[in-house]
Amino acid sequence: MTPSDVKATLSFSDGSPTMDLPIYKGSIGPDVIDIRKLYAQTGKFTYDPGFLSTASCNSTITYIDGDKGELLYRGYPIEQLAENCDYLETCYLLLKGELPNATQKTDFTKLVTNHTMVNEQMQFFLRGFRRDAHPMAIMTGLVGALSAFYHDSTDIHNAEHRDISAIRLIAKMPTLVAMAYKYTIGQPYIYPKNDLTYAGNFMRMMFATPCEDYQPNDVLVRAMDRIFILHADHEQNASTSTVRLCGSSGTNPFAAIAAGVACLWGPAHGGANEAALNMLEDVRKMGGVEKIGEFIKQVKDKNSNVKLMGFGHRVYKNYDPRAKLMRETCHEVLDALGLHDDPIFKLAMALEKIALEDEYFVSRKLYPNVDFYSGIVQRAIGIPVSLFTAIFALARTVGWIAQLNEMIGDPEYKIGRPRQLFNGATARDVMPIARR
Ligand code: CMC
Numbered sequence: 001m002t003p004s005d006v007k008a009t010l011s012f013s014d015g016s017p018t019m020d021l022p023i024y025k026g027s028i029g030p031d032v033i034d035i036r037k038l039y040a041q042t043g044k045f046t047y048d049p050g051f052l053s054t055a056s057c058n059s060t061i062t063y064i065d066g067d068k069g070e071l072l073y074r075g076y077p078i079e080q081l082a083e084n085c086d087y088l089e090t091c092y093l094l095l096k097g098e099l100p101n102a103t104q105k106t107d108f109t110k111l112v113t114n115h116t117m118v119n120e121q122m123q124f125f126l127r128g129f130r131r132d133a134h135p136m137a138i139m140t141g142l143v144g145a146l147s148a149f150y151h152d153s154t155d156i157h158n159a160e161h162r163d164i165s166a167i168r169l170i171a172k173m174p175t176l177v178a179m180a181y182k183y184t185i186g187q188p189y190i191y192p193k194n195d196l197t198y199a200g201n202f203m204r205m206m207f208a209t210p211c212e213d214y215q216p217n218d219v220l221v222r223a224m225d226r227i228f229i230l231h232a233d234h235e236q237n238a239s240t241s242t243v244r245l246c247g248s249s250g251t252n253p254f255a256a257i258a259a260g261v262a263c264l265w266g267p268a269h270g271g272a273n274e275a276a277l278n279m280l281e282d283v284r285k286m287g288g289v290e291k292i293g294e295f296i297k298q299v300k301d302k303n304s305n306v307k308l309m310g311f312g313h314r315v316y317k318n319y320d321p322r323a324k325l326m327r328e329t330c331h332e333v334l335d336a337l338g339l340h341d342d343p344i345f346k347l348a349m350a351l352e353k354i355a356l357e358d359e360y361f362v363s364r365k366l367y368p369n370v371d372f373y374s375g376i377v378q379r380a381i382g383i384p385v386s387l388f389t390a391i392f393a394l395a396r397t398v399g400w401i402a403q404l405n406e407m408i409g410d411p412e413y414k415i416g417r418p419r420q421l422f423n424g425a426t427a428r429d430v431m432p433i434a435r436r
Contacts, residue, residue: 233399310372
């Protein structure tokens with residue numbers, strides 16, 4: 001970390017001694033004030049629920065400028081990666097810090113491809129679930145269960161174990177998501193086919209049956225690959241911070257990633273793509289474009305608890321760059337499938353237009369996020385709504401692993417242990433039950 005010449009001085013109105021706090025500069029982005037010695041020197045904690053002003057780690061992986069609407073993976077703009085690279089190149093970049101050359105790409109692709117099958121026992125594990133289980137409930141279980149199958153890659157402090165578990169997780173996530181889907185619809189599992197691309201193989205495992213093979217359509221495969229790239233990492237969001245916190249106890253990588261899957265499920269995070277599409281369906285049922293005004297009124301009413309799903313972001317206070325790319329992909333996919341007049345897409349565009357002009361959204365800097373359009377693309381591809389978040393988890397797995405490995409390799413890493421401002425009862429005596 002690069003120290004700044006400037007220091008922050010903390011003073012107290014009660015005359016307690018002041019404290020100088022070092023400031024560190026990043027390569028870009030806000031400086032940070034180092035408060036690590038604050039408690040030891042002042043006996044006080046900082047208070048920051050939701051981490052609005054707290055950098056929990058230092059990282060070299062992903063940078064977001066929320067005001068500009070910029071997203072960089074290892075310095076490369078997301079737009080350039082989405083145009084010029086595929087998902088496995090992006091995985092290599094996130095894990096190793098540089099884009100692969102042609103040989104490295106071939107070797108990495110081969111390595112991942114060699115691990116696409118899951119242990120046959122996994123099928124029996126799946127059978128324990130009800131057929132109507134939510135795919136994210138299944139995924140949380142299956143990813144956690146991987147640690148019971150691969151005992152040779154569970155030591156988070158062993159670099160070789162971390163490398164092999166990373167490849168296994170990236171390779172097996174598409175297989176597990178497709179298995180979760182096939183299980184819920186009662187179809188036989190389709191084994192991976194290693195001469196297909198990462199995205200093509202996933203789509204085949206999803207849509208082929210033993211009686212009818214699936215011919216991947218290039219536009220749809222490219223769209224799926226783009227969804228993977230756009231969701232691959234997003235710095236210290238809730239699920240990534242969960243993975244880091246979980247991994248900080250030294251638990252195995254599969255367990256830490258399972259914690260990330262569980263966190264991602266929530267509707268304020270990865271579950272938003274499912275919630276956004278459900279919301280569009282609800283507005284369509286209310287009467288579609290005609291009823292947008294009425295719907296927006298509900299969104300603005302604080303007592304209604306209705307949110308415009310797919311809008312707003314903790315970090316982006318501008319158009320989410322991923323949403324722009326996803327909107328473009330949405331056009332390509334709907335054109336390729338001859339669905340230009342898709343009512344949900346039309347509704348989304350009309351809703352976006354109104355929200356971008358409405359004072360409520362403008363003054364709060366609420367713009368569409370990636371989830372506003374990704375659901376429409378996935379639905380057009382034929383993916384059921386309940387599987388959207390599982391696909392997000394599949395794509396984000398590489399980001400979680402890169403962040404976990406970065407944390408373990410950081411000499412300053414410690415088990416995560418936040419503190420609290422306690423406002424509960426002070427010490428008191430237990431009364432015998434007859435006197436309570
Ligand atoms: N619809 C209506 N009002 C909103 C929305 C929304 N989607 N998002 C924020 N607001 C309002 C909020 O009520 C508050 O208003 P006020 O100042 O009058 O109280 C103001 O905007 C600031 O919101 P906030 O809740 O303080 O913002 P936050 O940074 O804590 O929340 C968020 C960010 C993403 C949780 C929130 O915008 C939201 O719930 N959006 C809908 C869910 C969604 O699309 N999530 C996907 C995020 S992108 C995918 C990912 O990376 O996981």
